[in-house]
Amino acid sequence: MGISLDGLASGLDTTALIGSIMQSEALPQTQLKYKSEDIQSVVSALQGLNGKVAALATQGTAAAKPGALDLYKATTSSDKVVATTTAVAKAGSIDFQVTKLAQTQVTVTPKVNAVTGWPYTTMTINSGGKDYVIEPLGSNLDDVVTAVNATGAGVTASKVAVGGGDFRIQFTATKSGEAGEFTITDPAGAFTDVTAPQDAEIVLWPTSSLVDKTPIKSSTNTFTDLLPGVSITAKEVTTVPVTLNVVRDDAGITKLASELVSGVNGIFSFVASRTAVSTTTNTSGTSTSAGIFAGDSLVRSVNQSILSAASLPVGNPATSPSEIGISITKTGTMEFDGTKFAAALAKDPAGTAAKVQEIAGRIASAATAASDKYTGTLTTKITGQQSEVRDLADRISDWDARLASRKATLQRTYSGLETALSGMKAQQSWLTAQLSGLSGSTSA
Template sequence: MGLSASGLVSGLDINNLVTQLVEAERAPKQGRITKQLNDIETDISAYGRLKDALDKMKDVMSKFRDDHTFAARSSASDDSEAVSVSAEPDAMTGSYSVDVQQLAQSQKLVSSAFTEGMDFGAGSMTLQLGSESLSITIGDTENSLSDIANLINKHESNPGIAAAVIKDDDGERLILGSEKTGASNTISLSVDSSVSGELNNLAYVPGSVSNLNEVQQAKDARIVVDGLATITSSNNTFSDAIPGVKIEAKELSAGSPVNISVSEDKAAVKKVMEEFVDSYNAFFQITQSVAKYDPESQTGGALVGDSLIRSMTGQLRTVFSSPIEGAPESMKTLSEFGVTTTREGRLEIDGDIMDKHLDQNFSKLGEFFDGNNGFAKALEKTIDRFTSYTGSIKNRENSLNDQKDRIQDDQAALDMRMQALEERTRRQFSAMESAMGQMQYQMSAMMSMMPAMGNQ
């Protein structure tokens, strides 16, 4: 507030009068500007919702541009507690029998009983597990069976040998166990030849007489596929028996082979189609809400009468109904694949038709969706015409933002005019107050002179 008129002379609430006069001048112009800005923001929001819905539709359909969608495999086992199965994309499809004849296991050695706390003497020993080894040095002290077990367990180069000491009625026993399964992961223990004393009693060479006895043999897992192919594995997982298929043996078959199967993952394709239908119906719902007109209330959505809405829905329906070059004769269009349009304009899936084509034409779905003239490519191209940086929606948004900038300039100009009007009005009231004050002063002076003039 640059100027102020007190109203002390006139008795008027000048500040309130100025505010009311300025607001009366501002109100109709401000109302038009506010409505225009609100309408533009509503339109921009509506176009944004349409673009987001189209982008979602495109993202869903892009899954059909991914080779893994049609290469995906589903797998099943008649007895998953005995044999589990999983399949990688492009795995060989088919049904197989798996007879689990042997499960993989690790080796375990147990020593003879030694006197509890016995001193085994100083020296060195080397333990080997398969092709890996570790060497430990036992000192003059801390050379009991428990000390030796601790040296093995804590060694940084331990290849996977677990040592423990148990006590029974006969004394202490050393247990050595492999943490790795498989026939090749056997344990051997050699002692420095210069060592004399009890340490030599811990040496173990497979197949020789020793104070260490094998209580559990290292074994490979073994399965027979389709009664013909015998395959072994150091663990219970078989990754090469069937190309792209991983089989895990969990229990012995006991003469009753487990049937497993690998097939195209038809459910994955159907799921993507359901997502696509949902995404289109969400887009369609938005078009209805932003373009709908209610004749009773004479109100409508933000984009009532917008030709772009008709253009978008029309071009999308053209893609839906256009034949796909290279597709099977019985599956040339989206509706023939089992995606049909309702009377209201939404999409829905006919599960029976779709399942039939998934069973009969799965190998040709790649061409239907991702061929040179495939449905996914055609849809993507159509959507891009609306959502790309140079697309129709972006052009509309740019035009609206230009209008918004011009209206915001009008707002700034209105604010400046109203500020000037307020200052001008305050000056006028200030001048009026000053003039009234001067008149009151003159009147007071004249009134004070009148008695003196009457006495002359």
């Protein structure tokens, strides 16, 4: 690395002088950097918008699917039974009574002393119609537990301390109900069933004397599709009949419509916050600056297309969405009136749901056109802006090399000038000394 000795001959601060020249010559690069930063800010804002629009597209697509608003909820007349629904549930009602709960088989060995150990060399577990021969590595109870758990016999073994240095091995079925039933045989045959395997059972129409009372069984406490798309899970045996009711889920439908409007307004809010003009006041005065989306025709177009999708007439014959509680406000956002929507849903459930789905489909189309990862207008603009940022980065890099070369040239030039000036001063000093010598000789 070279050593800079500023102005040894000239007295000039050459480092500062070169720095000033380089600062001036770097102005084009500085402008490129500012431009790159501005474009990157735009890209960041567009990516944020694109993400929200893509989420709205997904939301609208889901709401527009056939049956998306065919929502039903199930309730029972007893807190001892819980009902759940799937997308294929329909309205209906049925009475039943829970007569048994499912049980998982638990079997235990006689007491075994830890010192004496396991007294048998083999035992056989029959599970699912198949025999599994257990041959522990030794008489240690842990060996027995390990051997049982390694067989895959549908039984889990555990060592349980029962006091006085004695233990029992507990065998538990991995499946509940009769499906998990197993038997264990050994030379002594002294195993005890603590809990017998048992299926849960319910009886349909328990108060009727005209139908068969043969119970319906389940290896768990859950009875799947008791009604289409409706399952029940029993927590206790019931002593009186339980009524299962399945009705349209108006609250769920209302929530879906409300969230769709909220999703649309989320886009509008995002755009508005980045379009608004802000005013700043300080000691230098007052200045105003427009938001990053101000004047962006594409963003304005996306905003308008989503607004149109949500607010244009819907149905056949076409009517305003405001008739079902979805309306446009004076500020250009959407508003959801839950009371009005509930009234429309009660009056015409199918028609109201169809209108919501039509709106959802239009919103999905508009949002997808903007945010599609291949052809979306926002996506395309982001890709173009990113390409420009990369191009600017290359140009900035080229300027780095150009400026470095220019600085090196200036340093060589000023170094040469200092050297030349230093030589001239040395020569001047020599001449002065010679002339002084001549003058002294003359005087003598």
